[in-house]
Amino acid sequence: MIQNSVFAGIVCSIALLMCGQPSAVAAEPPVRIALVVGNSAYAAGPVPELENPARDASLVAERLRASGFDVTLVQDAQLVRFKWAVAEFGRALRRAGPDATGLFYYAGHAVQSFGANYLLPVETDIADAADLDLVAVEANSILRQMSSARNRTNIFILDACRNNPFSAIPAFDDNGLAEMRAPTGSFLAFATAPGAVAFDGAGDNSPFTAALAEEMIEPGAPIEEVFRNVRIKVIETTGGRQTPWDTSSLTREFTFVEEAPVDPAALAEERFWASVSAQRDLAQIDLFLSAYPSGRFADAARLLRAELAPPEVAALAPDAERALNVTPAPPAAAPVIPSEPEETLLARAQESGLRADYEAYLAAYPAGVFASLARAEIAALADAAPAPPPAADAPGIEFSALPPPDVAETTDTSGEITFDSPLAAALPEIGGKSLETLIEGHPVYPPIEGLPESFWATRTCSGCHQWERANLCDQGKSYLTPERAAMLKKQHPYGGEFKQAIRTWAEQGCP
Structure with missing residues (x-):
């Protein structure tokens, strides 16, 4: 019985999928996971304390959460905490599956040695370049964690290399960070170009992170556009002394904030x-x-x-x-x-x-x-x-199907038109009726082109236009001006003859 129930459940599930029934998994947006690290409180050896990285990391974490990322924020990380956070980040990405997006952001000190880049925990104190593997986190080890998840999109951002605190140590005489290659499906962004130094900033945030926080919230902006605009802003802010750099091997589009649906x-x-x-x-x-x-x-x-x-x-x-x-x-x-x-x-x-x-x-x-x-x-x-004009007796044409005449020249304007006297008009629905009567009549043509007949055919003109004698007189007077006279050619629910009639009535003083 249990086996039959399980089998029936599987068959039912397959049937629902084949019939296009939505599933809870399909309805969920793709997973976004981020690890954000900001190290400011350096207190050991020659590594100087930095003002902004912790604040930079908080700002980026806030922006990422707002754009749908599950963010782990680590500030002033010592080595063990740093490496543990990277390992957990990799595990989370692997659990999330191939459609997940991974993002790593780091602000703080970093150095290069023998072509490799290292991110420095806050207790870093070394006397020889050979110690780096033991006391720092290699940047490529984080990329390896991200690549191991085999997900389609990974983003790696370094706002590092404020300066080189170990310039006096042999093998540490290179400025900046070494160039890194972007694995397939990844986007790498750096606060400054390879071999150059990034500024910590005189305000609450570094120039790079301040620009990034502004640009990443732009709805619908592709990531390439975001970092291009970041580069422009940083160059302007630093007077050309700092140029952000990025490299990409992305295979699909990515935006931090989706564009709002069109209303x-x-x-x-x-x-x-x-x-x-x-x-x-x-x-x-x-x-x-x-x-x-x-x-x-x-x-x-x-x-x-x-x-x-x-x-x-x-x-x-x-x-x-x-x-x-x-x-x-x-x-x-x-x-x-x-x-x-x-x-x-x-x-x-x-x-x-x-x-x-x-x-x-x-x-x-x-x-x-x-x-x-x-x-x-x-x-x-x-x-x-x-x-x-078409012949009045054109065979096969219903008069009611004709469009309203552009200019009503058939209305007899030789005599006086009063509010309650019958009009001499060719259109049967108007001819022989007074303005007073027509106010309570029904439109002959749709007031707006394409408006369903059910909306206008049964309504009275007074209901549409709020007509009364005084208002109708004002309308007729408006046609007496050269600018407004052109409106005699525009469509009207009673056609052009009616407009011409109220114009003549107004010209005679609306008797």
Whole structure:
């Protein structure tokens, strides 16, 4: 029975994996393990005490923990503690598996002898170079611990070689550290170039670690970019006297801090504003403000609107913006993000300025993110060479399917238009009805291109525009200015004839 239960459990587990069920292990992020050592309190023999390494190590440990590392911080380590920490570090990496990332950071004294680099515990006191293997930690022994884990990414950082405390001892007359090779899958970084000296720093941290702490928290920055920027900052800080150095044999990308996920709603708002600010069109600005009245770019949009609008329009209170033919955007549910091909087509049209290119965009994306913009550009370009209107009795075409007329020239403006008198308009939904009646009517065309019919077809225009007689009169007056008259060609829920009618009504004093 036990064997059957075990077998059934195995079969069940395999079935879950084959069916794509998530597992706890798969959901966990890759393991990150770090050993951070900072030695400041040197008190033996010729090795001088250092001010910053312990603080440097604390700062780096803090940054690493914030970026997901399991950090062991060791400060002012004596030899036994130092070597024990390195051994535990290696064991932890081996347990973590091949996808783990290992990182070793050291700040403190280090020397080279016979081409090898040694990190000095705080009690180091030697009289001969031959003693180094007995009283110090060889840098390559730490790399060997990391390589033994056979994991894919290892990072080795030395902020060492402040000076050479043993320069008077034979075989210790070389400055700086010896060059080291990066094993496959590793990245080696040093506070200064091989054979050169690093500065401890006059502030709370060394120049190298201070720059590293700033750069490593940059979201999405590859490690190569991080240390390139560190090098630039250290060179500037030290007046060119210290140049950090690194070498890499990484086989996959690494970032200390993952880039924050893109917020689709914020991206849609940003792209919308980029298009509106480039076009500098009042109608588009009003549309943007109706969609994002409190958004990141709302203040900039209002400033641009005030710059472009005539004084009598710009002086209107924000609550009156809707009266100027601004329709509320649909509820922000799932913003549509344009694809790269769609953006490419629009960019081509904006670069060429040709009507054919905008029409090509609309042919490919009739309900695209930039469809309204493309139609507005086509309408503007059509002014130069207006196309003949389609025949009213064109076979096979439903009148209700036609787009709103660009300019309403069919409205009879020869007589007086009053608020309660019927309009002489060709559009059946408008003709024979008064402005007073139309306020409570339903839109004929969508207020915003691509808006689902279920959102607008059953709503009254007064609900969309907050219309009343005074506000409607203000809207008509705005069309009397040369700057605002261009809006007569923009799409409207009642079409262009309605705009022309309220313009004429306003011209006659809104009787």
